[in-house]
Amino acid sequence: MKILHTDVLVIGGGLAGLRTAIGARRRGLDVSILSLVPPKRSHSAAAQGGMQASLANAVKGYGDNEDVHFADTVRGSDWGADQDVVRMFVHMAPKAVRELAHWGVPWNRVQGGKHNVIINGQPVTLEESEAAHGLITARNFGGTAKWRTCYVADGTGHSMLYNVSDQAIAANIPVLERTEAMALIHDGQRCYGAIVRNLMTGELFAHTANATCIATGGFGRIYRISTNAVINEGMGAAIALETGVATLGNMEAVQFHPTGIFPAGILVTEGCRGDGGLLLDGDGHRFMPDYEPEKAELASRDVVARHMEYHIKQGKGARSRFGEHLWLDIRLLGEQHINHKLREVKEICQYFLGINPVHELIPVRPAQHYSMGGIRTDAHGQSPQLQGLFACGEAACWDMHGFNRLGGNSVAETVVAGMIVGESIADYCLSEAGQGMIDTALVKRFLQQEQDALDGICKSKGTEKASELIKQMQTLMTDYVGIYRDGTNLQTAVSELKSLLERSERVGLQSSAPGVNPELVMAYRLPRMLKLALCVAQGALNRTESRGAHTRLDYPQRDDSQWLKRTLASWPLGASSPTLNYEPIDIMKMELPPGWRGYGKKDFIPHPDADTRQQQVDAIHRKTQNRFERQQALLPFHHLLPEKFHQNNARFQENSEGESP
Amino acid sequence: MTQDSKQRIPVNESEPNSRQLTFEIFRFNPLDPGSEPHFDTFTLEETAGMTLFIALNLIREEQDPSLQFDFVCRAGICGSCAMLINGRPDLACRTLTQALPSTIRLAPLPVFELIGDLSVNTGKWMHGMSERLQTWVHTETEPDLDAMEAAMEPALAEQIYELERCIECGCCVAGCGTAVMREAFVGAVGLNKMARFRLDPRDERDDGAFYELIGHDDGIFGCMSLMGCQDVCPKALPLQTQLAFLRRKMAFAGI
Numbered sequence: 078m079k080i081l082h083t084d085v086l087v088i089g090g091g092l093a094g095l096r097t098a099i100g101a102r103r104r105g106l107d108v109s110i111l112s113l114v115p116p117k118r119s120h121s122a123a124a125q126g127g128m129q130a131s132l133a134n135a136v137k138g139y140g141d142n143e144d145v146h147f148a149d150t151v152r153g154s155d156w157g158a159d160q161d162v163v164r165m166f167v168h169m170a171p172k173a174v175r176e177l178a179h180w181g182v183p184w185n186r187v188q189g190g191k192h193n194v195i196i197n198g199q200p201v202t203l204e205e206s207e208a209a210h211g212l213i214t215a216r217n218f219g220g221t222a223k224w225r226t227c228y229v230a231d232g233t234g235h236s237m238l239y240n241v242s243d244q245a246i247a248a249n250i251p252v253l254e255r256t257e258a259m260a261l262i263h264d265g266q267r268c269y270g271a272i273v274r275n276l277m278t279g280e281l282f283a284h285t286a287n288a289t290c291i292a293t294g295g296f297g298r299i300y301r302i303s304t305n306a307v308i309n310e311g312m313g314a315a316i317a318l319e320t321g322v323a324t325l326g327n328m329e330a331v332q333f334h335p336t337g338i339f340p341a342g343i344l345v346t347e348g349c350r351g352d353g354g355l356l357l358d359g360d361g362h363r364f365m366p367d368y369e370p371e372k373a374e375l376a377s378r379d380v381v382a383r384h385m386e387y388h389i390k391q392g393k394g395a396r397s398r399f400g401e402h403l404w405l406d407i408r409l410l411g412e413q414h415i416n417h418k419l420r421e422v423k424e425i426c427q428y429f430l431g432i433n434p435v436h437e438l439i440p441v442r443p444a445q446h447y448s449m450g451g452i453r454t455d456a457h458g459q460s461p462q463l464q465g466l467f468a469c470g471e472a473a474c475w476d477m478h479g480f481n482r483l484g485g486n487s488v489a490e491t492v493v494a495g496m497i498v499g500e501s502i503a504d505y506c507l508s509e510a511g512q513g514m515i516d517t518a519l520v521k522r523f524l525q526q527e528q529d530a531l532d533g534i535c536k537s538k539g540t541e542k543a544s545e546l547i548k549q550m551q552t553l554m555t556d557y558v559g560i561y562r563d564g565t566n567l568q569t570a571v572s573e574l575k576s577l578l579e580r581s582e583r584v585g586l587q588s589s590a591p592g593v594n595p596e597l598v599m600a601y602r603l604p605r606m607l608k609l610a611l612c613v614a615q616g617a618l619n620r621t622e623s624r625g626a627h628t629r630l631d632y633p634q635r636d637d638s639q640w641l642k643r644t645l646a647s648w649p650l651g652a653s654s655p656t657l658n659y660e661p662i663d664i665m666k667m668e669l670p671p672g673w674r675g676y677g678k679k680d681f682i683p684h685p686d687a688d689t690r691q692q693q694v695d696a697i698h699r700k701t702q703n704r705f706e707r708q709q710a711l712l713p714f715h716h717l718l719p720e721k722f723h724q725n726n727a728r729f730q731e732n733s734e735g736e737s738p
Numbered sequence: 739m740t741q742d743s744k745q746r747i748p749v750n751e752s753e754p755n756s757r758q759l760t761f762e763i764f765r766f767n768p769l770d771p772g773s774e775p776h777f778d779t780f781t782l783e784e785t786a787g788m789t790l791f792i793a794l795n796l797i798r799e800e801q802d803p804s805l806q807f808d809f810v811c812r813a814g815i816c817g818s819c820a821m822l823i824n825g826r827p828d829l830a831c832r833t834l835t836q837a838l839p840s841t842i843r844l845a846p847l848p849v850f851e852l853i854g855d856l857s858v859n860t861g862k863w864m865h866g867m868s869e870r871l872q873t874w875v876h877t878e879t880e881p882d883l884d885a886m887e888a889a890m891e892p893a894l895a896e897q898i899y900e901l902e903r904c905i906e907c908g909c910c911v912a913g914c915g916t917a918v919m920r921e922a923f924v925g926a927v928g929l930n931k932m933a934r935f936r937l938d939p940r941d942e943r944d945d946g947a948f949y950e951l952i953g954h955d956d957g958i959f960g961c962m963s964l965m966g967c968q969d970v971c972p973k974a975l976p977l978q979t980q981l982a983f984l985r986r987k988m989a990f991a992g993i
């Protein structure tokens with residue numbers, strides 16, 4: 078039996094995993110990373126538009142600070158987020174941007190003086206302060222009160238990933254490229270590492286560790302139409318679920334991005350709309366202001382995606398041989414802007430659509446984009462159920478996004494969570510609890526179990542084809558568990574998915590090629606993807622309300638009286654469906670009690686304690702002198718952060734009392 | 739501004755193309771003692787908007803489940819899927835079949851270690867290059883994360899990004915005369931990175947330090963100026979200008 082051991086095992090080589098590994102390494106721990114692909118090929122690279130951090134350097138960001146970012150994020154989440162985690166996040170985001178600047182990310186900078194932009198379809202001249210010249214600038218994004226999204230043209234994720242990955246190389250952190258975690262080694266109480274498969278040779282081995290961190294991203298590929306990379310099959314979340322102990326939070330909270338190019342579903346950034354691009358229907362009419370007079374194209378993604386689908390259902394879509402879609406118009410931004418700030422978008426249009434967006438419209442339709450749900454962790458990133466198991470980034474439900482993530486908050490989460498969880502892991506490994514014996518008999522049992530499972534698939538005489546079943550799953554998810562949901566369709570999805578899960582036990586292979594055998598890979602991932610899909614569909618069926626991206630036609634209102642709580646899915650060993658439990662979100666601790674989001678539907682069923690909490694909050698507002706004091710009185714969060722991150726963030730034009738002109 | 743939206747016809751609405759495509763695909767599984775390098779032929783009916791990503795997945799689903807290839811983003815940004823397409827290195831995911839003749843010959847990139855069929859280990863090569871050339875910002879200062887960031891000229895930030903757009907796909911290495919002959923040559927990808935860090939004021943290395951890393955025949959002086967790299971770069975990076983500039987600077991640094 079081959080066993081590798083390090084203090085820390087990070088599963089996933091994208092931004093979240095890399096930043097976590099660097100943090101733990103800098104505390105003197107031995108760290109290794111497993112990655113399905115070379116780290117620089119991770120899906121983090123696909124984040125185009127930017128990263129939110131309240132630097133307030135650009136004129137349209139003046140007055141921005143943590144409080145404004147906090148309120149935007151909580152409203153975006155439709156009050157599904159953990160507000161203490163949101164507080165940790167907004168406090169850390171400026172530090173993360175500045176760390177990345179130090180590591181080499183060439184953030185776009187403020188150009189002092191006048192410049193022309195497009196706002197709400199009209200040309201506007203802005204004047205940037207000469208004193209801010211050269212500081213990190215920001216663009217507009219959906220669901221935000223200020224221009225807060227720091228960016229590197231439309232290759233933000235690429236630039237961040239390359240510089241962070243190079244820092245990991247500088248720190249001499251080994252990455253086992255092209256390896257897959259097949260199972261977590263655990264005894265029901267504590268996690269001891271993972272069973273790993275080499276995706277070049279097919280070899281199976283054990284990698285033990287005192288702390289294991291899953292940072293494997295989202296599970297978009299359980300859907301047919303998704304902006305996600307083909308590796309985003311949720312295997313990290315799935316092996317956590319398969320422990321029977323760890324839980325997945327809010328799996329029904331799935332984001333659909335308004336602008337996937339049609340029909341391929343490849344993303345074009347929200348920066349297109351942030352920079353002034355418009356959505357047009359089949360008649361060339363700009364329809365979003367009809368639905369959202371306040372924010373138009375720049376309401377949150379869930380709201381814009383819903384209006385787009387609704388508009389298409391009203392017969393207003395443009396028609397093509399592949400079906401109906403809408404148009405994204407960035408022509409008004411001009412060639413210079415597109416060539417410099419939206420060049421990846423231009424390339425994608427040229428190569429995949431054969432069009433030039435400087436002169437032509439881009440066909441778009443909402444596509445699955447992001448998994449708000451994932452492995453439930455506490456504020457430190459550790460699983461509340463399985464000690465020694467950590468998770469961060471999209472794979473985790475930390476939970477700062479609730480039922481809808483704001484654009485620009487995901488790459489920000491990857492590095493912020495990495496900075497925090499890297500420290501948590503180091504604290505854990507260096508503590509008494511983090512020590513402990515690793516039982517080699519247990520390791521051997523898990524290794525044998527995985528080997529037997531693979532051998533079983535290879536020897537199976539089953540006639541089902543994994544590729545066929547995956548397609549059926551993806552179609553079910555897109556058709557029945559998509560943007561608009563209802564009880565009947567969700568019930569159908571649940572029963573069909575259960576039947577697919579049964580059929581997945583009868584998958585047989587045609588190929589017995591030695592090595593990785595791509596057909597075998599698909600066969601063992603299939604039941605894991607189906608389990609995730611069932612968590613999503615069952616969670617959506619049970620949640621009889623509409624919140625954020627979860628939209629029930631048969632329960633159109635947000636229902637705070639019944640559903641101010643987080644779904645926790647677990648999969649007991651040997652079960653054929655998930656068990657759902659619920660974790661209340663305490664309204665009496667909220668810094669921002671539930672209300673209207675500022676866009677989208679105005680009616681909701683209030684929580685009985687909403688008024689009481691609002692009165693408490695108002696009283697604290699009256700009693701306190703400045704924003705720091707007020708915030709401390711409402712929702713203290715510094716104790717949850719590593720001490721080195723406790724300081725306030727310096728900001729252009731802001732004094733030490735937190736006031737800006 | 740919305741006048742011509744109804745008049746234009748996007749490419750995906752053109753008439754269906756019913757060509758029969760013939761794929762000649764390189765096959766070899768180094769882990770299979772019975773496997774010999776050869777080309778297999780597959781035929782497929784072309785559909786509108788078909789890319790090599792779609793075609794190869796169809797072939798694997800319907801004709802040969804053992805076929806090995808690499809795709810990740812399928813959007814032309816991650817650099818996983820570079821291969822020889824009718825002899826020329828390019829990204830398979832964003833190559834439309836309609837841009838190719840009806841016989842399409844696919845082979846793995848040369849120079850890199852073969853994993854199987856069309857899959858090569860570019861990751862290992864790139865990682866080795868990064869370690870050798872130390873492709874990260876070298877600085878002695880610890881950042882103060884609570885303080886305002888240092889200012890940078892907006893135009894300089896854009897210039898750095900221009901060079902940072904490289905996706906390490908390996909096309910420039912596969913298209914390079916020197917790389918085929920000199921195993922240790924760092925390629926345009928490596929030299930471009932040196933140009934990127936040299937441009938970056940946050941990197942405290944001077945030309946002497948860069949000369950140590952690339953002032954030899956496996957570095958900048960190995961380049962024969964054949965310009966193959968620039969011809970095949972999917973991101974259209976200004977590689978030849980950068981390499982020529984770097985050669986001049988390194989020649990001075992070497993004196």
